[in-house]
Amino acid sequence: MAYTYTTINGERVQTNVAKAFEQLRAAFKKQFGLNLIVSSGTRTREEQARLYDGWINRRPGFNLAAPPGQSNHEESGPSGPRALDLRDSGRDDGVTVIGTVRSNWLARNAPAYGFTPAGHFFNPREAWHYEYTGSLDSAPAPAPAGGGSTATPAGEYNPFGIAFCAGLQKIARLYGGNTAIDQKWGAQSAKGFAQFLRQNWGYKGNDVLGPVMWAAIARWLRARWGYQGNDVPGPVMRAALQRAETANYHAL
Numbered sequence: 045m046a047y048t049y050t051t052i053n054g055e056r057v058q059t060n061v062a063k064a065f066e067q068l069r070a071a072f073k074k075q076f077g078l079n080l081i082v083s084s085g086t087r088t089r090e091e092q093a094r095l096y097d098g099w100i101n102r103r104p105g106f107n108l109a110a111p112p113g114q115s116n117h118e119e120s121g122p123s124g125p126r127a128l129d130l131r132d133s134g135r136d137d138g139v140t141v142i143g144t145v146r147s148n149w150l151a152r153n154a155p156a157y158g159f160t161p162a163g164h165f166f167n168p169r170e171a172w173h174y175e176y177t178g179s180l181d182s183a184p185a186p187a188p189a190g191g192g193s194t195a196t197p198a199g200e201y202n203p204f205g206i207a208f209c210a211g212l213q214k215i216a217r218l219y220g221g222n223t224a225i226d227q228k229w230g231a232q233s234a235k236g237f238a239q240f241l242r243q244n245w246g247y248k249g250n251d252v253l254g255p256v257m258w259a260a261i262a263r264w265l266r267a268r269w270g271y272q273g274n275d276v277p278g279p280v281m282r283a284a285l286q287r288a289e290t291a292n293y294h295a296l
């Protein structure tokens with residue numbers, strides 16, 4: 045896909061990601077009176093290779109970086125140029141450290157603007173790393189509503205409204221879904237995942253995601269992934285589902 049970019053804080057940011065980010069930035073400013081800043085946007089493959097090389101060779105000034113082709117800071121990353129590293133204009137660590145007031149606020153509110161705090165689920169955790177969950181199509185993305193759930197339109201990327209689904213596809217394949225592990229949720233992904241829920245989590249329904257399937261997903265997330273909430277998918281349930289997805293992606 046050919047992406048279009050704009051520049052924020054000197055960093056390359058995909059157009060749809062930038063639009064969503066500006067709304068998140070405005071909300072952050074309203075809340076704290078501080079500027080939310082992009083410290084790293086999208087890299088070319090060459091730039092990612094240089095960062096990775098610096099990291100594995102322990103050169104001064106180089107931090108943890110994924111190998112080329114594995115970072116969503118990269119145009120050719122697993123799900124496209126979705127990642128932003130963020131900091132803020134405050135005097136202390138702010139959004140760059142897990143558990144601070146501003147980090148907690150951002151992690152809790154970002155989903156309403158189409159971002160997931162993906163780095164909070166990395167190992168080691170990266171408080172500053174966020175990923176856009178909406179469409180990267182060059183047609184204008186619908187403006188994320190300022191409240192409630194994530195901005196991912198159902199079915200556009202995956203039906204769950206989370207950034208990735210390859211970990212769920214791995215589960216689906218174990219339960220008879222003949223799917224590729226490609227982040228594209230199709231009928232075979234749905235088939236295997238529904239079977240997983242039937243065999244383990246009391247689901248009695250067809251392969252289509254709806255309220256009854258969400259209730260089964262909620263049972264799974266409450267039992268295994270620290271979810272404390274009801275059966276209605278909101279940002280907290282989606283964050284738990286993304287944790288489960290990421291862990292299964294790495295484990296299976």
Ligand SMILES: [Zn+2]
Nearest residue numbers: 127128129173
């Ligand atoms: Zn990052």
